[in-house]
Amino acid sequence: MNNKVVWITGASTGIGKEIASAFSRAGYIVVVTGRRKSRLVNLAGEIKFAGREASAFVCNVASERSVASTTKRILEKYGRIDCLVNNAGVTVFKSILETKVYDYDYVMDINLRGSFLCMKSVLKRMIKMKRGHIINILSVAANTVYDNSAVYACSKAGLLALSNNVRDEVRKHNIKITNILPGATETAMWDSRTRQRYKNRMLSPEDIGAIALQVFEQPKKVMVEDIILRPVKGDI
Numbered sequence: 001m002n003n004k005v006v007w008i009t010g011a012s013t014g015i016g017k018e019i020a021s022a023f024s025r026a027g028y029i030v031v032v033t034g035r036r037k038s039r040l041v042n043l044a045g046e047i048k049f050a051g052r053e054a055s056a057f058v059c060n061v062a063s064e065r066s067v068a069s070t071t072k073r074i075l076e077k078y079g080r081i082d083c084l085v086n087n088a089g090v091t092v093f094k095s096i097l098e099t100k101v102y103d104y105d106y107v108m109d110i111n112l113r114g115s116f117l118c119m120k121s122v123l124k125r126m127i128k129m130k131r132g133h134i135i136n137i138l139s140v141a142a143n144t145v146y147d148n149s150a151v152y153a154c155s156k157a158g159l160l161a162l163s164n165n166v167r168d169e170v171r172k173h174n175i176k177i178t179n180i181l182p183g184a185t186e187t188a189m190w191d192s193r194t195r196q197r198y199k200n201r202m203l204s205p206e207d208i209g210a211i212a213l214q215v216f217e218q219p220k221k222v223m224v225e226d227i228i229l230r231p232v233k234g235d236i
């Protein structure tokens with residue numbers, strides 16, 4: 001067992017769940033967070049049943065208080081956070097005219113503000129320890145145009161800019177920041193009809209989990225900065 005602690009946000013389903021499973025199988029202690037407690041508790045239970053260490057905490061990344069108290073709980077329990085995976089994210093597939101201000105706030109609060117809050121909350125300790133790794137799950141939408149995805153793309157492009165700037169600020173403290181930009185991945189983010197239709201073509205959440213682990217396991221002096229992953233047959 002490795003004593004490094006990896007915090008994955010939005011780990012109750014999809015990509016986050018598979019990232020947690022990949023890190024756990026590799027022997028790391030994983031902390032899985034999200035809003036749906038029962039799913040997180042089940043996941044942590046499965047990991048513990050397999051003889052590895054995991055904790056599940058409810059954390060709404062859009063809430064400053066929730067992020068601060070989760071960071072505190074992880075540090076109280078394990079005394080360290082070696083890696084934060086900013087994975088929690090949502091979308092609305094709507095044209096700009098259909099997009100309500102509520103939709104805008106919802107997507108931006110979770111995807112951009114949430115990642116900002118989580119990054120800030122772990123960086124203080126990482127800078128003090130002079131080590132740490134933040135992996136941000138963005139999307140190819142950060143730098144590509146898709147139908148009915150303006151606000152989602154905006155949130156991911158904003159996170160790309162945030163991440164690139166923060167990376168430049170903290171690399172002198174030996175902290176790595178990696179952006180992973182996946183293309184269409186078969187998760188609950190897509191409706192069942194789309195999933196059914198493109199199932200064989202989409203990336204699987206396990207693919208992203210494996211890449212995130214590889215990025216983290218690079219030699220000390222190597223920082224993978226950006227990775228773009230697309231289905232072989234292109235975007236759907």
Ligand SMILES: NC(=O)c1ccc[n+]([C@@H]2O[C@H](COP(=O)([O-])OP(=O)(O)OC[C@H]3O[C@@H](n4cnc5c(N)ncnc54)[C@H](OP(=O)(O)O)[C@@H]3O)[C@@H](O)[C@H]2O)c1
Pocket residue numbers: 009010011012013014015016033034035036037059060061062087088089090110137138139140181182183184185186187188189190205
């Ligand atoms: N699927 C794709 O094609 C694709 C492609 C590129 C990038 N991505 C990115 O991958 C990430 C994961 O998405 P997914 O595809 O795995 O979809 P998903 O299965 O719907 O997972 C989204 C996760 O985010 C969590 N979440 C949502 N709001 C949250 C909040 N306020 N606080 C904390 N957690 C919250 C959800 O858990 P709770 O509901 O329990 O909170 C859930 O675990 C997202 O950032 C997404 O933008 C997805």
